[in-house]
Amino acid sequence: MKEIKNFINGEYVASSRTFDKHSPLTGEVIAKVHEADRAQVDAAVAAARAALTGPWSRMSVAERVEKLYALADGINRRFEEFLAAECADTGKPRSLASHIDIPRGAANFKIFADVVKNVPTEFFEMNTPDGRGAINYGYRTPVGVVGVVCPWNLPLLLMTWKVGPALACGDTVVVKPSEETPQTAALLGEVMNEVGIPPGVYNVVHGFGPDSAGEFVTTHPGVDAITFTGETRTGEVIMKAAARGARPVSMEMGGKNAALVFADCDFDAAIEGTLRSAFVNSGQVCLGTERVYVERPIFDRFVAELKHQVEGWKIGLPEDADTKLGPLISKEHQNKVLSYYKIAVEEGATVVTGGGVPDMGTRYAGGSWIQPTIWTGLSDNARVLREEIFGPCCHIMPFDSEEEVVAKANDNVYGLACAIWTRDVARAHRVAQRMNVGTSWVNSWFLRDLRTPFGGAKQSGIGREGGVHSLEFYTELKNVCIKL
Ligand SMILES: NC(=O)C1=CN([C@@H]2O[C@H](COP(=O)(O)OP(=O)(O)OC[C@H]3O[C@@H](n4cnc5c(N)ncnc54)[C@H](O)[C@@H]3O)[C@@H](O)[C@H]2O)C=CC1
Numbered sequence: 076m077k078e079i080k081n082f083i084n085g086e087y088v089a090s091s092r093t094f095d096k097h098s099p100l101t102g103e104v105i106a107k108v109h110e111a112d113r114a115q116v117d118a119a120v121a122a123a124r125a126a127l128t129g130p131w132s133r134m135s136v137a138e139r140v141e142k143l144y145a146l147a148d149g150i151n152r153r154f155e156e157f158l159a160a161e162c163a164d165t166g167k168p169r170s171l172a173s174h175i176d177i178p179r180g181a182a183n184f185k186i187f188a189d190v191v192k193n194v195p196t197e198f199f200e201m202n203t204p205d206g207r208g209a210i211n212y213g214y215r216t217p218v219g220v221v222g223v224v225c226p227w228n229l230p231l232l233l234m235t236w237k238v239g240p241a242l243a244c245g246d247t248v249v250v251k252p253s254e255e256t257p258q259t260a261a262l263l264g265e266v267m268n269e270v271g272i273p274p275g276v277y278n279v280v281h282g283f284g285p286d287s288a289g290e291f292v293t294t295h296p297g298v299d300a301i302t303f304t305g306e307t308r309t310g311e312v313i314m315k316a317a318a319r320g321a322r323p324v325s326m327e328m329g330g331k332n333a334a335l336v337f338a339d340c341d342f343d344a345a346i347e348g349t350l351r352s353a354f355v356n357s358g359q360v361c362l363g364t365e366r367v368y369v370e371r372p373i374f375d376r377f378v379a380e381l382k383h384q385v386e387g388w389k390i391g392l393p394e395d396a397d398t399k400l401g402p403l404i405s406k407e408h409q410n411k412v413l414s415y416y417k418i419a420v421e422e423g424a425t426v427v428t429g430g431g432v433p434d435m436g437t438r439y440a441g442g443s444w445i446q447p448t449i450w451t452g453l454s455d456n457a458r459v460l461r462e463e464i465f466g467p468c469c470h471i472m473p474f475d476s477e478e479e480v481v482a483k484a485n486d487n488v489y490g491l492a493c494a495i496w497t498r499d500v501a502r503a504h505r506v507a508q509r510m511n512v513g514t515s516w517v518n519s520w521f522l523r524d525l526r527t528p529f530g531g532a533k534q535s536g537i538g539r540e541g542g543v544h545s546l547e548f549y550t551e552l553k554n555v556c557i558k559l
């Protein structure tokens with residue numbers, strides 16, 4: 076049985092208590108994970124603090140950049156191991172993880188190395204009464220020890236999206252991966268050691284949220300800033316913890332995103348994009364479009380074609396090349412998604428396709444498999460249209476005007492992203508700018524330029540990460556004013 080240990084001060088450390096990691100494919104236990112206790116979290120924070128003022132702090136930006144490139148190369152060198160670990164933890168198709176999760180895990184180090192290598196700071200000259208003047212320049216220093224709390228849906232990708240900029244900026248980190256996906260964060264420790272990242276710069280503590288590693292990290296007074304991706308309710312708890320000591324937070328939280336499909340769209344592209352935005356990663360993407368609005372003239376055709384296409388998506392094992400849909404992350408999450416499948420019917424939805432659990436045979440009967448599901452016929456206030464489900468499902472509703480669809484799409488507590496499908500360039504700009512979301516995609520979805528600001532409006536988040544925007548969180552920007 077695999078054992079996944081904490082990674083503290085450059086060493087793998089066992090705990091007195093372990094918890095089981097279950098395979099999403101079968102429900103079988105695939106690993107024993109060492110749950111960090113409070114003393115181990117203390118040790119991780121102390122190691123991160125010491126590293127902050129140790130050799131790490133004495134490296135030049137150029138040296139740190141080289142280390143980050145080496146980390147990216149290190150992940151790519153061990154690509155197959157990361158891929159196997161990610162697929163084992165999540166059950167996601169290898170074809171997906173090999174195109175998105177692992178390459179992005181590596182790219183996240185490279186992009187932020189490039190950012191810190193190239194980013195300037197501001198400079199202002201000013202007059203003074205004695206006529207000699209003064210100059211001001213901005214200077215960035217690390218924000219300190221950063222607590223990184225991660226979800227399970229894109230484990231390596233979302234963790235390195237935070238660890239990459241933190242390290243690039245000279246910070247040190249204590250990472251709390253999701254209890255569902257401990258493996259790639261642990262494996263990354265080996266790569267850190269291989270490329271010579273000083274001990275204590277990258278620490279990983281495993282466990283749960285309340286009364287476990289998540290709480291211990293986020294309430295720890297030695298943690299200077301907290302970055303989080305996950306559910307909005309968890310984010311609220313973490314914000315309360317961060318309030319003690321007035322520590323900064325970066326929050327990337329839930330979504331209930333809309334796809335707005337206009338009749339003038341490239342129909343095939345809109346279908347292909349919506350298939351991905353609703354069903355890829357079995358719908359476990361915070362950017363996913365669980366609400367699809369389609370202009371009435373193409374509504375029936377769109378529903379029929381999306382149904383036809385998704386029914387052709389194979390539900391299967393990660394290693395099968397033609398698998399498009401894996402299981403959900405856990406039995407618990409399967410129960411949550413299935414409860415919404417039931418609510419949809421109770422609310423009067425027409426089930427266009429899916430709505431249940433596929434028969435995967437006896438060997439996989441304990442897995443958290445689920446059918447991709449499409450509904451129509453619900454009203455705007457249905458829970459299925461208002462709450463984040465995080466499964467492979469969408470509701471499709473017709474609309475008659477641009478005004479109407481923008482109002483409906485914006486009528487939600489979340490504001491993470493949207494996908495707009497139209498050939499009318501003026502409309503594309505107009506609608507994109509009126510959407511109260513962090514990212515509007517036009518004729519695309521999940522197309523990520525890592526230099527752009529990424530985050531959510533409303534309850535979807537606080538702050539922006541990506542490119543130079545990450546520096547706002549991961550550094551302290553100071554002004555130096557010099558009287559000449
Ligand atoms: N990016 C997103 O928007 C994501 C949203 N979700 C949503 O969240 C739901 C539940 O998924 P979870 O992984 O359970 O999300 P979650 O928000 O409960 O957990 C995310 C991370 O926070 C930690 N955590 C939980 N409670 C904490 C606390 N009190 N203090 C400190 N850390 C804490 C967890 O251990 C995990 O590492 C999903 O069904 C989905 O709706 C989940 C993953 C990603």
Ligand SMILES: O=C(O)/C=C/C=C(\O)C(=O)O
Pocket residue numbers: 226228229233236304327359360361362523529
């Ligand atoms: O940074 C990205 O490209 C991906 C972000 C996706 C999420 O935050 C999510 O699905 O939770």
